[in-house]
Amino acid sequence: MRYPLPKMLSPVLLLILFFTLISNTSHAQTKTRIHGRVFNDFTKEPIAFASIFWKKAGFGINSDSSGHFTILASPLAKDSLVVSFVGFAPLYKAYQPQARDSVWLDLVMNELKMGSTVEVKSKFNKGLRWWKQVVAHKSRNNPYTFQQYACELYSKTEIDINNISKQYFTDKKLLKPFLFLLDNIDSLSDQRPFLPIYMTETLSDYYASSDPHKTREEIRAAKTDGMKNESVLQFLGGMNQKINIYDNSSVLFGKEFISPISDWGDKYYDFKGADTQVIGGTKYFHLLFSPKHPGENTFSGDCWIHSENWGILKINLSISATANINFVNRLSLVQEFALQSNQQWMFAKDKAVMDFAPLGKDKLSFIARKTNSYRNIRINDPSIHARLQQNHQRDEVIVSETAREQEKDFWPSQRHEALSENERKIYKMMDTIKTIPAFISYTKALTFIFDGHKKLGAIEIGPWYKWISGNQKEKVRMRFDLGTTDEFSKYLRLHGYLAYGFKDNTFKGRFDVTYKLPGNKGITFFSSYTNDLDNGRVRYNDEDITTDNLFSQLIRRPGVPQKFLGVEEVKFAVTKEWPNKLSVQPFFTRSDFETFAPLPPRRTLLRRAAQQNITNAEIGLKIRYAPGEKTFSRHRKDTRIRSSLPVLELRAAFSSDGLLGSEYAYERVGMNISQNFRIPRWGKLNYMLYGGKIFTNEGLPFMLMEIHPGNEIYYYNKQSFNLMNRFEYISDRYAGINIEHNIEKKFLNLIPFMRKSNMRQFWNFKAVWGDMSTASRILNHIEYTNEYKLRSLRGGIYTEIGTGFENIFKLLRIDFVWRHAPLRKLPPNVNPALFKSNTQDFGIFGSVRFQL
Structure with a gap:
């Protein structure tokens, strides 16, 4: 049944309907447009062709190739803008209607957990x-x-x-x-x-x-x-x-x-x-x-x-x-x-x-x-x-x-x-x-802790870890260093230290001067005077853990007495380095040596009755070529960042009897070649080949020959033989090789539970061949007495083989090392036990390596 509307109501309803339509049309014409950009929260890079749609309203668009988009606002009072893209977690952005015609939104998306597999449906790959x-x-x-x-x-x-x-x-x-x-x-x-x-x-x-x-x-x-x-x-x-x-x-x-x-x-x-x-x-x-x-x-x-x-x-x-x-x-x-x-x-x-x-x-x-x-x-x-x-x-x-x-x-x-x-x-x-x-104070404090030095304007003190140490000869050793900074001069550096041993009641010290010629000409002058113990230094000393530091006595191998040389030395050197990383360094060194037990007494190493000191003066030349190497220059020391190309070093020197008081005459030559490079998919390989020979017609004391680098602490040294004692093997002609291959996780990844481990694996091999003239063996009591335990390789090969793991807790490295030493030719009718080395044929060493 139909009910007609009253006549007076019909015009009213028509007016209401008219204004409603006008209002809706006006609203549609002024509807808000949302502009924006979608990008990666981490890299801040735009995300192209991301899907952007209203969750309830159901319509949407894609961002363009630069991540930009424009979309009409949702007609609903409450809605959420959803952004999705493969490899990223979906983004939900709540939105309420705005009175403005245009709104800008930055939509930031977070990547899914790295390494997670993205599934894309397809009938074939x-x-x-x-x-x-x-x-x-x-x-x-x-x-x-x-x-x-x-x-x-x-x-x-x-x-x-x-x-x-x-x-x-x-x-x-x-x-x-x-x-x-x-x-x-x-x-x-x-x-x-x-x-x-x-x-x-x-x-x-x-x-x-x-x-x-x-x-x-x-x-x-x-x-x-x-x-x-x-x-x-x-x-x-x-x-x-x-x-x-x-x-x-x-x-x-x-x-x-x-x-x-x-x-x-x-x-x-x-x-x-x-x-x-x-x-x-x-x-x-x-x-x-x-x-x-x-x-x-x-x-x-x-x-x-x-x-x-x-x-x-x-x-x-x-x-x-x-x-x-x-x-x-x-x-x-x-x-x-x-x-x-x-x-x-x-x-x-x-x-x-x-x-x-x-x-x-x-x-x-x-x-x-x-x-x-x-x-x-x-x-x-x-x-x-x-x-x-x-x-x-x-x-x-x-x-x-x-x-x-x-x-x-x-x-x-x-x-x-x-x-x-x-x-x-x-x-x-x-x-x-x-x-x-506060920033200035914190910066200085952190620099002092990690660098070891504290700047005081034009001078600096440190390193702090050498202020106090101990050893068997000095018992307690105090040392204080003082050097200039770049506020004193950008080209001239003065440095020195004074040390005192409380057991031997003796002052020691050093003073050195370094001057770099202005104008980036690559010319450096250096001179030094040293009167101190050698403190465990060896030929390649960039990584050496010397004995004059706060921690060395805590990690010494037991049963191995410390050995020291007293050295009074004057040195002059001039280095010229060209932009192609070829450098030449002529140098002069004059040294007086003193020995301390358990090394042979100085008097037993003298060649002539009238001789009182072991004095030597040497003039030499060092040539180094390191193509591709970059140098990080600081006032105190230059840090070298090597390329993957080989580095070659050649050394030659001579001494003449009577030269500035020298007691010896000889010529020496030496070389080494080293390289660090990667083997595709098989990690990184480092090697060093080296060799040398001393030409002389007379016996030389052991400190003038090649003392093969040993290590008497539990801290692993890459450049030394870690199961060899210091001064154990000495040669006047020698050749050797050091190899270390870091295979990273190549084999560890074959073990399922090790795939997520951060540990890395390596192996290494070190070997040296050496010999010594008869005259030098007699002078140094080599193999003629068990008292001093100085040895010659006598044409044999000393070998160390090792393996281990590094990056343990991201810092620690453990080395397992085995050694094989050549058999000794002993004098007749002696007890072999008296000549036995006090080191073991197997050892475990630790070290700290900060690396990415």
Whole structure:
């Protein structure tokens, strides 16, 4: 039954309906549009083609190739914006209607646990087919195959403190002076706030050739805070830390990582084809990859592949969860390439982001971000060859004298990309923090603890761990060092120490002078005077644990008496080093020696009745060639970072009877060649070959011959024979070899429960052949008495074989060492037990190795 409306109500309902329609139409026309960008929380890189949709409303879009998107607001009063992308945890963003026409949202996505396998449904493995095509076309698409190329390189490095909060600063009394820094915290991510603390930028001209391999980086502009050392600046340029994904493997932090597009990548990775997208009018395949086996140094990530020439447009790499790198929670690498007009691919941008956590997971950590971008690329230009011809070594970094003198308006126009808000804050913040008294005090305290020295303006004291020590001769030994700093002079360093033994009641000391000629001419003058015990030093003493330190007596092997030489020595040397790392050092040394029990008394080592002292004067020349080596220069000492090329050292010297009081005449020659390099998929190998000979017609005391380096403590020494006593074997002609092969986890990964372990395995082998003239054996009582236990190898070979594990708790190393010594030829009718060595044929040694 129908009920007609009253006549007066009909116009009212029509008006209400009319205004309702008008209102809805107006609302639809002014509906809010949401703009934004999707990016990776860790790398800050945009995420292309992420899926963005309303959970309740049900409609959505994809982000574009740069991560940007625009979507209409949900018509519902309450809804959630959902963002999803393979390899990332889904993001849910609650949203309520806004009165504004436009809203901007930054959507930050967190990667899934590194190493987790991403499942993509497919009837067949199209990802494996794509991978095979990429490998088949590597030779064409690899930018490193160009004969020569050059470009403008912009490099930027940023360091942030991660996992911090106001509560953390408030709870830590030592950090309260820095509470103001929290105003600069990046609040972009509520889950992982970080505080930018340091940044540097460089602008360079970069040149490279593939055959022969050469690179040259000329840093013409640099902007940094607190870094004044040019040698450090070289390592902040763009040339270092560069990897090539087209190589079968790359080295990161000294570890070999297998590339997902290596020739044997299918043995290490699972591949999945995700989808196909059109970018800039070109179709690209989206390939996902994840580690096939835990415990191997591999990556997880994805890449975009050109559908026609199979080149890589962009690749994202994250280290797998079980990759064996110490203190690194996360490491992500991004590489982008651009197709040139000749249809060949070239570098466009690299980015590396590392989360370094020395205190452990979820503790205060540091995030380092390094970005390289490339412009003005030239390929096979004749000018490139001319530039590379200026190189003195294979890889060279040149820092312009005016690199830091650019005006403030230089950088905005020269940067390849504008600084973010956080990056702009860093330069202002560092100027402030350096004026805070607490920061100055903490910096000095930490430097004193770890470096051992304390600066007091133009002078410094230390190292503190040598202030007090002990040994069998001196009982308690006190020592105090004093040296100048770069505030005194950048080129001249004075250093000396005074020591006193409370048992022998004798003062000892040393004074040395080092002067580097200004102007980077590579010329250094050195002179020293020493009157002290030798304190356990041997020929290769860079790693020696000498006896004059606080800890040495705690780790001595029992039953082995300490042996000392007293040395009064004057030395002069001049070193000239060329840019190609060839150096020449003529030197002069005059020494007087004293012996102490249980070594033979000095009087028994004199050749003539009128002789009273063991005095020797020697003039020599040392030549060293270390191609590719880089030098980290500090005022106190230069640190050398070797390349994978061999290092050669040659030494020659002579002494003449009567030369400045010398009692001996001889000529000596020696050489050694050493190298550190990686064996693909089989770890790292170090070796050293060495040998020498002394030419003389008379017997020489043992301290003038080759004393094969022994070790009498439980701390392992790579350069010594660890089961050989000091002064046990002596030679005047010798040849030897040291080999150590770190196979990392190659065999440990075969044991299932060891795959997640951080331990690494190694083996080593050391051997030396030696002999001694009859005259020298008689003079030194070699093998004619059991009292002093000095020996000659007599043409035999001494061998030590070892294996062990390192990276135990990320710091400790344990060596298991076996020795084989040649049989001795004893005098007739003697008791062999009297000549037995007091060392064992097997030993266990420990050491601390800080490494990534």
